[in-house]
Amino acid sequence: MRQSRLFTRTKKTAPKDEVSKNAELLIRAGFVHKEMAGVYDYLPLGLRTLNKIIGIIREEMNGLGAEELLMSSLQRPDVWKATDRWDSEKVDVWFKTTLQSGSELGLALTHEDPLTDLMRSFVSSYRDLPFSVYQFQTKFRNEMRAKSGIMRGREFIMKDLYSFARTEAELDAFYEEAALAYERIFARVGLGEETYKTFASGGIFSKYSHEFQTLCEAGEDIIYVDEEKRIAINEEVFTDEVLQELGLDKEKLVQKKAVEVGNIFKLGTRFSEPLSLTYKDEQGKDQMVIMGSYGIGPGRVMGAIVETHADDNGLVWPEAVAPFRVHLLSLGADEKATEIYEALEKAGIEVLYDDREASAGEKFADADLLGIPYRVVIGKRSQESGHAEVKKRTESAAQEVALESLVSYFQS
């Protein structure tokens, strides 16, 4: 992609009303645009990164054997009434609207209820189970107060996975597989080091649920981390009794702020019971379907990556989620740079080519701000020496790579 054709532009200053690091940098770099409090648009660069994150999650979901679907954002009140969650006293983040006829509708804040209802059409026998489905879908939550940039919005995309099982053992087995998939996801997007599987309160059907918490100052949760065992406990279940049960030593725990980037939750029959999602077992008797739900917010993951990786000069993307792999800068050597650009493109390497008529300083500053992993500079120097300067965003030292071997450098 030629940068001169990118409609977004970098800014030296951030809007004064953005305090969170993630929104400030993402706006300055032209990845997102703020529509209103808690609502952001993803611009081309931001969408590329978001889609990289989504792609990784999708691969891992498919690896679990889950099937992707897409449910609607408009939801019928009756299913929510059946689970006693329509009342705004019970669920206070509802966005509700009405049809022209006057009947009420809800804007999706999650999908347990309508999905459970949907599955009544497809689940009837023990032979139909177990299975799992997932989606990337827009959720609306009428938060009292939006904050933390893209990490707590009123509208956001969520990956939600739901499992349907015959027995608790079957649920448990899937749950453990899902936990492993989650760990792989956070490792792949570059948050492995700072993300902890965290014990949290479990609701009615199990003692604990698990959250995946990424350590970061901008986080809203307080967790207690055992760095050796690489597990953590959410403040909400931090009691001596729980510590003993989990075999954790209070002395070794460190209090940290963290952001919840994912969670996994055993639902049991919380939804299948009120919505009558049952199956016939081998004896022909009706049994309740045992469910689980598993969420990840790709936008929040993106925000967490910014919060934990960015430096004073701007964004720093891990390779797996960067909008482009290579940022090619032409410093007064357009002819040669264009040649290199075309060669890289042809080789299938994702490259952003800064072909703008701008000063060197501006191009360098923008490259740092955008945070693309590899910066390749083609200038007059390199034309004379036959080498390009290649620098990683995470390193300060650059290296010289012969122009003719650039493509193979990035293919390996």
Added chain:
RNA sequence: CGGGGCGUAGUAUAGUGGCAGUACGAGUGGUUUGGGACCAUUUAGUCUGGGUUCGAUUCCCAGCGCCCCGACCA
């Protein structure tokens, strides 16, 4: 939802009861070209409604919006 703060060009900021200024950005022309370069020139603004006043961007009230702290967060 309770408390606090703030609304001036696209962005960031000054200032005043009587001409609204600066920087960045953007446009044009030129000089530059390895860390946001320079000169000239142009462009564009007082959140909305009401009140006080000869006159309101400024003072008062209301609304809307934004930010922060707290509460909340299947």
